[in-house]
Amino acid sequence: MSKVVIFGASGQLGSCIKSITGDESESFYFPQTSEANILDVEGLEKLFAAHKPAYAINCAAYTAVDKAEEDSDLAEKVNVTGVKNLADQCTKHGTVLIHVSTDFVFKGAVARPLTEVDATEPISVYGQTKLDGEKAAVQTSKHFIIRTGWLYSEHGNNFVKTMLKLGAERDKLTIIADQVGTPTYAIDLAGFILTIIKQQSNAYGIYHYSNEGVTSWFDFARAVFDLSGTQVKVIPIRTDQYPTRATRPGYSVMDKSKAKETFSIEIPYWRDSLIKCIQQLG
Numbered sequence: 001m002s003k004v005v006i007f008g009a010s011g012q013l014g015s016c017i018k019s020i021t022g023d024e025s026e027s028f029y030f031p032q033t034s035e036a037n038i039l040d041v042e043g044l045e046k047l048f049a050a051h052k053p054a055y056a057i058n059c060a061a062y063t064a065v066d067k068a069e070e071d072s073d074l075a076e077k078v079n080v081t082g083v084k085n086l087a088d089q090c091t092k093h094g095t096v097l098i099h100v101s102t103d104f105v106f107k108g109a110v111a112r113p114l115t116e117v118d119a120t121e122p123i124s125v126y127g128q129t130k131l132d133g134e135k136a137a138v139q140t141s142k143h144f145i146i147r148t149g150w151l152y153s154e155h156g157n158n159f160v161k162t163m164l165k166l167g168a169e170r171d172k173l174t175i176i177a178d179q180v181g182t183p184t185y186a187i188d189l190a191g192f193i194l195t196i197i198k199q200q201s202n203a204y205g206i207y208h209y210s211n212e213g214v215t216s217w218f219d220f221a222r223a224v225f226d227l228s229g230t231q232v233k234v235i236p237i238r239t240d241q242y243p244t245r246a247t248r249p250g251y252s253v254m255d256k257s258k259a260k261e262t263f264s265i266e267i268p269y270w271r272d273s274l275i276k277c278i279q280q281l282g
């Protein structure tokens, strides 16, 4: 397999990619953030010159959605300038950039699955910086941008692990029921990224990828508790009953037809993947 360098290797998705590389692990390089800081242009030049990667997978990002509202400078640096720096290196070395973006580039006011050509309209600093990051990624011609949403796994910080922690500490939880989307098991997304590489595809562009199905944060939390056998009362609430610094889309289900048709993949239903994750966390 071609040489692949992963940026943001210590994060949730980076860890999932590492965990599934198996026999091909020698083709993958998972540098620490200090060696692969996407804001350090000189460091990136050295890394690209040393490894001459055929693929750069960008899992590096500023992902603290609420904190980004007050920390917009850093969010913009990492999510926009960092991506531009990577895209420049990819252009220089003929590297294919696989960049990860988010459903939060959408406003979420239209209740039908969103396609890659639907209008974007971020409603948070995080969402805006991720959209601007997509614009930086397309500056290198060989790019795949994968928009995903509601990522969770046994690695890193995520909603499932937060629910298991809170569920063990409290008798009852109030969870927003009017934000609708689809969870994505980061192991499934990691598999999709490796499929793109294995197929040596040159169908560059934007793709939507989440698990199949539709749910709300409330129903997602209920499923986590049902599957893990956690006894906790879960109360559905409206968004305005759970004030947060950042505004989140009301509806961000993505249409994945393009990814399924282009790469001939089947995508697991969200609850089936959640079962696997809960077993792993067991």
Ligand SMILES: NC(=O)C1=CN([C@@H]2O[C@H](COP(=O)(O)OP(=O)(O)OC[C@H]3O[C@@H](n4cnc5c(N)ncnc54)[C@H](OP(=O)(O)O)[C@@H]3O)[C@@H](O)[C@H]2O)C=CC1
Residues within 6 Å of the ligand: 007, 008, 009, 010, 011, 012, 013, 014, 033, 036, 037, 038, 039, 058, 059, 060, 061, 062, 063, 078, 082, 100, 101, 102, 103, 130, 148, 149, 150, 151, 152, 156, 157
């Ligand atoms: N989490 C989610 O629910 C969703 C995530 N996404 C997108 O998926 C991608 C992966 O997310 P996820 O794995 O959950 O994110 P994490 O927050 O778990 O990981 C982010 C990674 O980025 C690294 N990083 C931060 N700043 C820099 C920098 N300047 N240079 C290099 N690396 C840096 C972090 O390293 P360190 O810890 O050392 O700082 C960490 O390894 C991101 O693009 C995110 O926007 C999309 C939809 C949903």
Ligand SMILES: Cc1cn([C@H]2C[C@H](O)[C@@H](COP(=O)(O)OP(=O)(O)O[C@H]3O[C@@H](C)C(=O)[C@@H](O)[C@H]3O)O2)c(=O)[nH]c1=O
Residues within 6 Å of the ligand: 063, 064, 065, 102, 103, 104, 148, 149, 150, 151, 158, 159, 162, 173, 174, 175, 176, 179, 217, 242, 248
């Ligand atoms: C902890 C908690 C959260 N919530 C709500 C708040 C929010 O609307 C929703 C999810 O909260 P979180 O803060 O865990 O997730 P959040 O950071 O908003 O998740 C987002 O992360 C970024 C990186 C993305 O790109 C998105 O796709 C999405 O996954 O659940 C409750 O209603 N009750 C609770 O007790």
